[in-house]
Amino acid sequence: MILADEPLAKPRDTVHVGDELSARAKLSRAALDSVPEIFPAESLQVEGVKAFFYRGLDHKRQPTRVFAYYGVPALDESKRHGKLPAMVLIHGGGGTAFDRWVKVWNARGYAAIAMDLCGCVPVGAYGKWERHDHPGPRGWDASFEQLADPIEDQWTFQAVSAVKLAHSLIRSYPEVDADRIGVTGISWGGYLTCIVAGTDPRYQFAVPVYGCGFLGKNSAWLPAFEKLGAEQAKLWLSQWDPSVYLPQVKMPMLWVNGTNDFAYPMDSWQKSTRLSQGTNELCLRVRMPHGHGPAGEDPEEIHVFANSKLRDGKPLALITDQGLDGDSAWATFKSDVPIIKAELNYTLDTGRWQERKWEQMPVAFDGSTGRVSSPIPGGTTVCYFNLFDDRQCAVSSSHLER
Structure with missing residues (x-):
């Protein structure tokens, strides 16, 4: 489908909710079913996708626009x-x-939409993108400075609402199956994915990459919370930490992260993965790099997970149970595809999760019984299993501390 440059649909009235409602309640209502007005972005067109703006929520009583790319597979109708x-x-x-991220999913046979969430257009350099004429609030760390603003004017509220509007837009297109849509986000986008999953139940699954909750317990932003002071930090966390929203999630989730992620360490990540009411599958790679590009956009596990939920693809292996038995660790699993390798990942270190040194060792597994087990090396403080199938996809047990 090629989008027209004129509006495809008139927006509904901007959502207004009473100040007595919590941030969670407001986000659950905001923009959920609105199909936004579309505006042209001719100077920003690139080959293979359609560039445009759509109307976002008002910010400080001023209209906003959100820049987006939309693409479909290059198939003859x-x-x-x-x-x-x-x-x-x-x-x-x-x-x-x-x-490029839209095109990754188009090449896999999916329609896809990617939107800017900080009032910018993709002109300039990473982190220094050009702001356009109808932006909302500045994002990410800048949200710590917005606590005096009404909830609806703060970045997390505006960003999650912009994602919801993009979802409403893409599901309105005649070529898209509204019952087969997933969401994924990287880093701060993974953080937003957690909140989106808890406030927009229309998705079939969610995949946060790196991003998680419990940012006030352990994350790259501990210095920022300390600078805010205890009262303001508590306010931000009560409004915007994903741990507030994850208990409302009922859809399947795939959590993707690395053992030494600088921003979202393993302890906060594990706490987050245990909050969702849906199924939670883990992919924890040893020293997985942090970023966009191949690291965060292209993991085959996300592709396989999506195909298993939205197409007829065979799912990732599933860890069904795990535990410690004296000086040994074990896990049980089931898989529709052959498991070709298992490893025990372990560290002898304590202290900051980001700085711990991880070791990997091959371990025995029995595909017929669906069981993997291994002695734990002496001095191990934390360990977990990774199983690899014949597609080179990794699934992880939850880490165990000794």
């Missing part, structure tokens, strides 16, 4: 069978709407 599955893509800190 005569060769397309039925409606398309789709993905909503949420960029991380310093990012913007990336056409």
Whole structure:
């Protein structure tokens, strides 16, 4: 489908909710079913996708616009069978709407939309993108400075609402199957994905990459919270930490992270993965790099997970149980595809999670019984299993501390 440059639909009235409602209640209502007005962005067109603006929520009583890219697989209409599955893509800190990310999913057979969440357009350099004429609030760390503003004017509220509007827009397109849409986000986008999953139940699944909750317990932003002071930090966390929203999640989630992530360490990540009421599957790679590009956008596990939920793809292996038995660790699993390798990942270190040194060792597994077990090396403080299938996809047990 090619989008027209004129508005495709008139927006509904901007959502207004009473000040007595919590941030969670307000976000659950805001923009959920609105199909936003679209505006042209001719100077920002790139080959293979459509660039445009759509109307966001008002910010400080001023109208806003959100820049976005939308693309579909390059298939002749005569060769397309039925409606398309789709993905909503949420960029991380310093990012913007990336056409290349849309094209990654188009190449996989999905429609996809990526939007900018900080009032910018993809002109300039990473973290220094050009701001346009109808922006909302500045994002990410700047949200710590917005606590005196009404909830609806703060960045997290505006960003989550912009994602919801993008979701409403893409599901309104005739070529998209509204019952087969997933969402994924990277870093701050993973943080937003957690909140989106708890306030927009229309998705079939969510995949936060790196991003998680419990930022006040352990994260790269502990110095920022200390600078805010105890009262303001408590306010920000009570309004915007994903741990407030994750207990409302009922959809399947795939959590992707690395053992030494500088921003979202393993302890806060694990606490987050245990809050959702839906199924939670883990992919914790040893020393996984942090960023957009191949690191955060392209993991095959996300592709396989999406295909298993939105198409007829075989799912990732599933860890069904795990535990410690004296000086040994074990886990049980089931898999529709062959498991070809298992490893025990362990560290002898304590202290900051970001600085711990991780070791990997191959371990025995029994595919017929679905069990993996291993002695734990002496001095181990934390360990977990990774299983690899014949697609080179990794699934992880939850880490165990000794």
